[in-house]
Amino acid sequence: MKVLLINGSPNEKGCTFTALSEAAAELEKNGIETEIVWTGTKPVRGCIGCGGCAKLGKCVFDDDVVNSILEKAKTADGYIFGSPVHYAAMSGTMACVLDRLFMSGGSHMRFKPAAGVCSARRAGTTATYDQFNKYFGINRMIGVPSQYWNMVHGKTSDDVKKDEEGLQIMRTLGRNMAWLLKVLKCAEENGIELPKQEAPVKTNFIR
Numbered sequence: 001m002k003v004l005l006i007n008g009s010p011n012e013k014g015c016t017f018t019a020l021s022e023a024a025a026e027l028e029k030n031g032i033e034t035e036i037v038w039t040g041t042k043p044v045r046g047c048i049g050c051g052g053c054a055k056l057g058k059c060v061f062d063d064d065v066v067n068s069i070l071e072k073a074k075t076a077d078g079y080i081f082g083s084p085v086h087y088a089a090m091s092g093t094m095a096c097v098l099d100r101l102f103m104s105g106g107s108h109m110r111f112k113p114a115a116g117v118c119s120a121r122r123a124g125t126t127a128t129y130d131q132f133n134k135y136f137g138i139n140r141m142i143g144v145p146s147q148y149w150n151m152v153h154g155k156t157s158d159d160v161k162k163d164e165e166g167l168q169i170m171r172t173l174g175r176n177m178a179w180l181l182k183v184l185k186c187a188e189e190n191g192i193e194l195p196k197q198e199a200p201v202k203t204n205f206i207r
Ligand SMILES: Cc1cc2nc3c(=O)[nH]c(=O)nc-3n(C[C@H](O)[C@H](O)[C@H](O)COP(=O)(O)O)c2cc1C
Pocket: 009, 010, 011, 013, 014, 015, 016, 017, 083, 084, 085, 086, 087, 088, 089, 119, 120, 121, 122, 123, 124, 153, 154, 155, 156, 157
């Protein structure tokens, strides 16, 4: 079983990476393979709502990281998305990646465990945590808890290494996700099927 961890920071080995690495190490300790993917510093477009992905099975834009992340997401069993807090929200890059990843490939992640983690110097963490959870909720994913909301504090990686509580939150998250993945595998092996879904009803407010 494998967990894909996505680092949405412009800093490849910064605070967000340090937090994700702590969770990844705990997952590995518990027998789960991990891969950390960095979204980089090159431009990532926002979703233009063209609907082309519904036909293509991937985003119509092939000139940034989104489709390569989608390919990895297809075979992953769980996901941890990480972002620095930028103006009390996830980074713009991470928001663009998630909009297009979920729009084009959400079906590959459905009913799989997910968590969002964030790093801030000081504030905006719970707003960012909420922002992550909205993607998981609408995509019918299983939100994995830790012992607290998933956040670390610092401006540099060294700061984060001193945030003992933050690092513990990441380890607990890794351990909890490993446990849940094993529970889900056991359920599958014992013939427990995913819940049947009704055809979606869309009630628009203006008719
Ligand atoms: C554009 C920008 C906006 C930021 N906004 C906030 C903020 O709202 N609250 C905060 O505590 N830190 C803010 N920061 C600081 C980062 O969130 C913090 O240093 C973070 O831990 C960096 O993580 P990284 O090393 O993974 O990029 C901001 C940084 C940048 C570059």
